[in-house]
Amino acid sequence: MTPDTFKVACSNCNLRELCMPVGFDNQDMKKLDEVVAKRHQVKQGQMLFANGDEFTSLYAIRTGFFKTCISNEDGREQVTGFQMAGEIIGLDGIVSDRHSCNAVALEDAEVCVMPFANVEELSREFPVLQRHVHKIMSREIVRENGMMMMLGNMRAEERLAAFLLNLVQRLHARGFSQSELVLRMTREEIGSYLGLKLETISRTFSKFSEDGVIEVKQRYVKILNPDALKKIFNPQPCHSKL
Amino acid sequence: MTPDTFKVACSNCNLRELCMPVGFDNQDMKKLDEVVAKRHQVKQGQMLFANGDEFTSLYAIRTGFFKTCISNEDGREQVTGFQMAGEIIGLDGIVSDRHSCNAVALEDAEVCVMPFANVEELSREFPVLQRHVHKIMSREIVRENGMMMMLGNMRAEERLAAFLLNLVQRLHARGFSQSELVLRMTREEIGSYLGLKLETISRTFSKFSEDGVIEVKQRYVKILNPDALKKIFNPQPCHSKL
DNA sequence: CGAGTTCTTGACAGTGATCAAGCGACGTGG
C-alpha cells in the first residue's frame, strides 16, 4: 500500500466511527475507501463551496471547523449550521445539483472529498452504507427541526444555553473537555445562527458569567454549572406533575 | 390486473409526477409499484404517526393536508411543516428508527404507505429511484434552511407574505387557483409555524387586508396583489445597484 | 506598534407578546 492511498483511506481514519457506518468487515472496508476521491485543504476564511456552485461531492470534515450560511436577495445572512470533524457537509446541493449555501472554513481545515456519484454507486452495493447515508440526511432534518423550535419558541438565554450545551457535547464526543471550549466563531455568527444580534449574544454571555454559570473570556468559555445551563435551556414548569 | 393492485399502483396515480421520479419505462414502473404496500386513511385530527413511534415507513400523501410538529418537555409546540398531496412525510424517523415529530391530518386524508425497507431495496436496484429519494431528503433540508432564514431574520409581515406565497404556489402546482386559497390550519398553527403568536397572525392578515393586498374571510384568502406580497417578502434595498 | 476587527456596555426604541374582551362562525340538539 503506497503512502498516498494510505493517506486517504477511511479504513485507517481515526474519525471513521464518526462519519462512516459501523459493521463493515475488512474486505468491505477496502471497497469503502473508494468513496473518498481525495483530500482537500481549506484555509481559514475560504469557502469550500458557495451558493450556486455545481454540486458534485459531499465533504467529510477531517480537521477544522466550518459554518454554512445562506443569504437573502437583500443581503441578510443566516448561519444554518456549524460543523466540526467527522461531520458531513454538502447535502443541500443534491436536490438541484447546485449548492444553495456557502460553506466557510472558520479555521484551517481539511476535508475528504466524496464524489456523490461514488457514494450512490457504493450505496447500491452496500446496504449498510446506503442506510448510513439516509441516516445522515435524516439527522440533518431532525437537527433543523430542533432549530425551528429554538428560533420559533425560545428566548435569548435559552437559545444560547442550548447552543453551548450542544457545542460542548459534540466536542466531548471528539475527546475534548466537557466543560471548556474555544469558540471558533464570532458573536455575530453565533447571533446569526440563533436569530439574535451580536449585542444580545454578548449581553447574555455577560449575564451567564455574572450568574456564575459560565466563565467567558473572549472566545474561551468554561462551563461552571452545566445543570444551571440545562435548566435555562429546558425550564421545568413549576410543580410539574409527575 | 385486479382492482386491488390497480388501486395502489403508482403507475396509475395522477400524483406520480409529484412524488415519484420521472424517466421510468413501463417495465420499471411495474416494479416501482412494489414500493407502496397499501393505502391508509387518516381522519381529520388523527395522527398518522407520533413522536416516539417506531419508524417503519415513509408516507406519500394522496389526498388531504397534514401538519408536522414537535413539542418541548415544557409543552411548547412548534409546527415544522404543512404537507399536501404529492409530498412525502416521515423522513424524520430514519435516523433513530423512531419518529421525532407528530404528523396530524388537518383534513380527512389518504396516504400511500411505503415501507422504508422496500424503498431502500428498490433504490439499490433503480438508480433513478435512489437519486429521487436523495433529492426528496435534500429538498427538505433546503426547505428547513429557508425556514431558519425566516425565523431568524424576517419580520412578521415578511413571514406571513412568504407563507402565503409558498402555499399558493404549491396549490397552483396541483391545479388550484393562483390567487385564492382556503387555509386548512388555524391562526395558531400558522403562528406556531412562523414563530409568531396567533394574535400577530390575525393582525397581520388585517393589515394586508386594509392595504388591499389580500382579501380575508376566516379561512378563505384571496390574493389581490401578488406583486405587493412579493415585495413585502423580499424588500428591495433602496436604490439597489443593479 | 498601530490599524482594524471583535467585543462590551449603555441608553433608548420598536416589534411582537401578553392579557383581556367581545364578536362571529359552525355544529348540535331541542
Next chain:
DNA sequence: CCACGTCGCTTGATCACTGTCAAGAACTCG
C-alpha cells in the same frame, strides 16, 4: 329552524424582550 355552546378570530391596551445606535475597550495580526 332556532337556541346555545364552543371554538376560532379580531381588536385594543399595555408590557417586555430584543434590536438599534453609539462609544469605547480589548484583542489580533501584520
